[in-house]
Amino acid sequence: MSGDALIVPEGEHGRIRVFALDMRPEQAEFLREPGAADQVLGLAGLDPAQIDVIRIADLEGLGLTGYLTEGCGLTEEQILPDRALLEGLEGYVLVLRSRAFQGAAAVLAPDPEVRLIASYDEPDTDWRAEPVRSASAEPYSAPRSAPRAARARARRIGGGLFAVVMILIALLIWAVAV
The missing domain is CATH 1.20.5 (Single alpha-helices involved in coiled-coils or other helix-helix interfaces)
Known part of the structure; x- marks a missing residue:
């Protein structure tokens, strides 16, 4: 996928993209600086708080798949098709969340040294709950003073x-x- 343009639709949310960084460690470390990741992704104005540059060796015991499931909240079922590929990566990866685009449409044109490995959708929060049934939950149930x-x-x-x-x-x- 290197060199291909990646289209991000307007209003996209809850998507995580994992890129392998095929570059020298010094270059990958530099991507942690504000604006540096923008250059290799071919798009200015990304939110640096939503971009993680990770040295895979630093994830010892957890691994990249553990980082994505435990740290990003992805499910094992989502990771399963790419598990072997993710566990085989070495060096550095870049994890890009949809919030980095701040709701705007974008076209990413990553450098050849930046390869898209996989994209995942974050699971939605289940906001369903049983209704509260008690006298104190009723409207106007607090005692009123004169x-x-x-x-x-x-x-x-x-x-x-x-x-x-x-x-x-x-x-x-x-x-x-x-």
Whole structure:
């Protein structure tokens, strides 16, 4: 896939792209600098917080597949078809999240040293839940105080704050005088 243009549609979200970096370690390390990854991906204005440049040897015990499942939240089923390829990679990889494009459409034209290995969709959050059934969850279930009681409470709070401020001013004047 190296050299091919990759089209990112407007509003894309929840997609993770994994690129192998076929370059010297110094060059790969430099891609961690803001704007450097933009150059090798052929697109300016990417969010550097959404780009990870990873030395695979640093993932000892976890591995790249573990990083993608444990760190990025991908499922084992998504990784399974590419597992052998991902585990066979050496050197550095670049992990690019859709949030790097900030919702804009884009065309990536990666350098020949940057090969797209795989793309994955992050699993959506399941927002379903059982409805809360209790008296306290009902609208307007909190006890209501009478307007006169609420005003009296507000006066007490205001009076207390006024007293504290006046004491602080008195202490300040006393400290300056002494």
